[in-house]
Amino acid sequence: MKLSDGFFQAVCDYRYLLGHGYPQKSILKLVGDRYALPSHERVMLYRGLAREQQVKVRQQKFISDIPAHAEVTLDGFNVCRTVGSYLNGNPVFVGMDGYLRD
Numbered sequence: 367m368k369l370s371d372g373f374f375q376a377v378c379d380y381r382y383l384l385g386h387g388y389p390q391k392s393i394l395k396l397v398g399d400r401y402a403l404p405s406h407e408r409v410m411l412y413r414g415l416a417r418e419q420q421v422k423v424r425q426q427k428f429i430s431d432i433p434a435h436a437e438v439t440l441d442g443f444n445v446c447r448t449v450g451s452y453l454n455g456n457p458v459f460v461g462m463d464g465y466l467r468d
Contacts, residue, residue: 367406367457370402370407372401372402373407376397376400376401376411377415379397380393380394380397380411380415383396384415384416385417385418394412398411410457410467413467414459414461414462414467415461416461416462416463424464424465425463428464428465447468448467448468452468
């Protein structure tokens with residue numbers, strides 16, 4: 367999937383405004399309109415970018431080393447949804463927090 371010409375500049379502006387405490391939905395409208403982003407790119411901004419504090423909290427929940435034979439519980443709905451998005455040709459990407467997003 368090709369991203370629009372202004373997408374990467376929109377990411378920079380979005381992160382800047384998030385870092386200065388502006389409301390996320392207002393930022394999305396402002397930046398999305400400024401760069402005439404299509405809806406799928408707006409979703410990528412909204413779901414993929416977050417305030418630094420939110421990113422830190424999410425990253426603390428990440429488990430990198432799972433002992434052999436450990437019992438693991440997965441949220442099957444979200445896993446299936448992300449895989450389904452990918453199989454349907456929708457964008458799937460890694461967000462600022464390191465998690466796979468759709």
